[in-house]
Amino acid sequence: AQKVTQAQTEISVVEKEDVTLDCVYETRDTTYYLFWYKQPPSGELVFLIRRNSFDEQNEISGRYSWNFQKSTSSFNFTITASQVVDSAVYFCALSEARTGANSKLTFGKGITLSVRP
Amino acid sequence: EAGVTQSPTHLIKTRGQQVTLRCSPISGHTSVYWYQQALGLGLQFLLWYDEGEERNRGNFPPRFSGRQFPNYSSELNVNALELEDSALYLCASSLGSGGFTDTQYFGPGTRLTVL
Numbered sequence: 646a647q648k649v650t651q652a653q654t655e656i657s658v659v660e661k662e663d664v665t666l667d668c669v670y671e672t673r674d675t676t677y678y679l680f681w682y683k684q685p686p687s688g689e690l691v692f693l694i695r696r697n698s699f700d701e702q703n704e705i706s707g708r709y710s711w712n713f714q715k716s717t718s719s720f721n722f723t724i725t726a727s728q729v730v731d732s733a734v735y736f737c738a739l740s741e742a743r744t745g746a747n748s749k750l751t752f753g754k755g756i757t758l759s760v761r762p
Numbered sequence: 763e764a765g766v767t768q769s770p771t772h773l774i775k776t777r778g779q780q781v782t783l784r785c786s787p788i789s790g791h792t793s794v795y796w797y798q799q800a801l802g803l804g805l806q807f808l809l810w811y812d813e814g815e816e817r818n819r820g821n822f823p824p825r826f827s828g829r830q831f832p833n834y835s836s837e838l839n840v841n842a843l844e845l846e847d848s849a850l851y852l853c854a855s856s857l858g859s860g861g862f863t864d865t866q867y868f869g870p871g872t873r874l875t876v877l
Contacts, residue, residue: 678862688850690868697863736805740862748818749795749807750866 647672649739651753658727659761666722666756668737674698676742679713679720680750684734696720727760734758763789766869768853774875775843783838783872787855794836795856795866796828800849808851811836840874848876 648671658664670679681693694704696713704711708728712721724731734757738750767786775781787794796808807820811830819826825841834855840847850871856864 676862680865682868687870688852688873689870690852690854692865692867695865738805740864742862748793748810748812748861749820750797750805751807752805754804 647674647739647741647751649737649751649753651735651737651756653756654754655757655759657759657761660729661726662760663723663725664727664758664760666724666735666737666758668720668722668753670718670720670737670739672718672739672741674741674743678740680738680740681711681720681722682736682738684736684755686733690736693722724758727758729760729762732758732760766853766855766867768851768869768872770872771870772873772875774877776877777843777845779843779876780839780841781843781874783840783851783853783874784835785838785853785855785869786835787853788857788867791855791857791867792834793856793858793864794830794834795854796836796838797852797854798822798849799852799871800846803849805852809838843876845876848874850874 650669677698680695682690708725710723734755736755737753769784793812799805810818814830828838830836852871854866854868856866858864
């Protein structure tokens with residue numbers, strides 16, 4: 646069965662520190678997508694990135710970068726030079742190609758990131 | 763462009779009552795999804811609607827139901843409310859037909875409290 650594990654539950658850093666959020670997934674599918682979402686205190690889930698199972702190229706977008714490694718079933722997210730506005734809960738999610746699963750996202754439990762000034 | 767909107771933002775009900783939550787997708791999106799985010803249980807998939815039809819549902823009892831209207835907006839109905847139904851209900855929409863390649867964009871949620 647599909648599963649997403651975010652082993653870290655809470656991380657606290659001081660502004661300008663780099664922080665990496667870990668995500669490990671399990672799936673029997675060879676075709677799938679991985680996502681990261683951010684949930685600020687307002688509650689709305691904000692889409693950050695998606696990556697398909699055939700594209701292991703890592704990506705950098707401003708202060709954000711993502712490291713996808715199929716060999717370890719990991720899709721980690723790094724924030725460089727963190728800012729107070731980065732404080733939020735971050736969710737990793739998985740969608741699979743197989744029938745019945747292909748319409749839903751399976752989420753990890755989320756990581757609460759607190760960035761202190 | 764307006765994002766996904768949900769109403770109401772907050773709701774307080776008592777056990778046994780019924781509630782209706784509403785969602786308007788991003789313009790042009792035809793698929794609508796509902797998720798429940800309950801304390802300690804994380805985000806769980808509830809329902810998926812596409813082109814007016816229920817396409818898939820998560821592991822929830824039949825008292826959770828909904829529908830999608832011709833303008834692609836959606837309602838989530840919960841009958842015979844129980845205390846454990848207290849949660850943030852998130853609606854999402856996607857551009858495609860709900861396949862696994864679609865990116866789901868979420869609304870701000872409706873916070874339901876059952877007393």
